[in-house]
């Protein structure tokens with residue numbers, strides 16, 4: 001699903017009005033009908049609705065919602081904020097429609113007026129500004145928004161299209177905006193909804209279809225995209241009946257150190273469940289029995305050093321053309337000087353794309369020149385702190401995304417920035433967001449599982465970008481299925497491993513089952 005900027009949303013509206021038999025007022029009515037239906041299924045007749053309307057088309061939506069709610073028998077009042085007398089045409093049309101229905105439904109709020117008294121079961125609807133927001137809220141507008149926010153613990157606040165004060169595709173981290181419990185937005189996700197800095201202000205986001213023209217949506221290129229099931233199914237390749245373990249690649253996983261061998265175990269198990277053909281795990285001597293017992297399907301190479309791996313570069317031949325399709329390095333590895341030196345030698349020898357995570361990223365961050373040695377098209381998987389260590393601090397989430405895209409482009413890398421909406425950037429500068437996953441995955445070891453999954457998928461022959469997008473989806477879906485089976489609190493990284501199979505099953509769907517038994 002493409003993520004449109006505010007300017008593109010306006011273009012999409014205009015294109016739809018030009019190419020379909022629909023006026024802008026009718027499009028507004030469709031948006032208002034969708035919002036009203038959402039409110040109606042959620043709140044019974046005992047609730048009253050208090051809709052705060054601006055002078056533009058967002059306010060027009062609010063006025064239309066007020067009228068539709070009243071038609072359904074709800075108590076609903078529109079408060080029209082008098083910060084200007086320049087109303088949009090469709091806003092005026094909806095004021096007139098509401099007046100002709102019943103005059104008392106609109107109350108104008110002037111600067112200096114007392115904030116309206118609210119009954120017990122009130123729902124506050126914010127229809128002040130949407131994608132037309134162009135400057136910080138000041139004076140009367142700022143006071144009204146502050147008064148709404150002061151009520152957020154007592155009443156539910158529903159924002160239409162965007163919480164007023166928030167920009168769709170720029171950071172508004174330091175600006176005042178409505179703090180909504182729900183945001184009802186139209187047709188497409190906006191970048192603002194995917195930024196951690198906005199989490200407490202958008203609340204739950206619900207995207208409602210309003211019938212924007214499909215041609216505009218399919219033909220318009222966007223900088224950002226949210227992965228969806230259609231994209232994942234287009235990437236996923238079912239296994240071939242005559243394939244063998246050589247078909248699916250050999251991964252060398254370099255992970256674990258004394259006290260952190262669990263990271264190697266989790267990565268190894270995840271890599272196996274992701275479908276790798278063969279897996280060799282390289283661990284310090286202390287890890288031999290652990291790996292052999294915890295991942296019997298994997299082979300094990302052991303470093304001479306008992307506690308940390310310091311000569312893993314020897315595992316690949318000097319010309320780099322070894323037997324390993326993919327090398328993954330980092331989970332629980334440690335960052336000692338000897339380990340860092342071995343990593344440097346490995347980077348000099350092995351020139352195919354690798355998966356680089358955790359302590360391997362920390363080694364790169366400590367000695368930044370090593371970044372120049374990373375093979376092109378490698379996959380780096382930093383969390384925000386690791387990203388900052390590697391590429392420097394960012395003033396806000398939008399700047400961090402721009403840094404992500406720039407680093408991927410300039411260094412010809414695939415970089416996956418972890419989070420609620422993990423962001424994936426490649427050398428072409430496009431950024432994909434992943435929507436699967438839940439807060440239960442905020443637990444030690446879940447990143448190690450992701451590293452294993454990515455290496456396992458990459459070795460099977462997926463292109464790096466596809467491996468990243470599919471791997472992040474699979475990882476999050478395994479977490480979602482695991483949490484559904486128990487709870488987010490109880491979810492462990494090992495549960496994510498156990499649910500990789502079920503996650504694949506969902507992606508593949510029964511339609512792709514090749515076995516003759518499906519006809520029985």
Ligand SMILES: NC(=O)C1=CN([C@@H]2O[C@H](COP(=O)(O)OP(=O)(O)OC[C@H]3O[C@@H](n4cnc5c(N)ncnc54)[C@H](O)[C@@H]3O)[C@@H](O)[C@H]2O)[C@@H](O)CC1
Nearest residue numbers: 013024028031056057058129130131132133134135136161
């Ligand atoms: N046909 C359409 O264009 C549709 C528009 N829709 C609604 O229309 C919204 C966009 O409407 P508009 O483009 O009228 O924009 P808004 O209603 O978001 O804002 C309107 C005006 O507010 C002014 N403004 C912006 N920031 C301000 C500030 N801080 N202080 C004072 N004034 C400020 C701007 O100059 C702008 O002209 C969408 O978010 C959506 O809710 C929907 O009805 C769907 C159809």
Ligand SMILES: Nc1ncnc2c1ncn2[C@@H]1O[C@H](COP(=O)(O)OP(=O)(O)O)[C@@H](O)[C@H]1O
Nearest residue numbers: 418419420437438439441442444445446447448
């Ligand atoms: N709130 C959340 N919602 C969705 N996914 C999450 C959330 N918190 C963490 N995750 C996912 O869990 C993983 C955590 O990785 P990381 O921080 O490296 O953990 P660790 O180093 O403990 O293994 C990432 O893939 C991240 O996207």
Ligand SMILES: [K+]
Nearest residue numbers: 126129162164
């Ligand atoms: K709004």
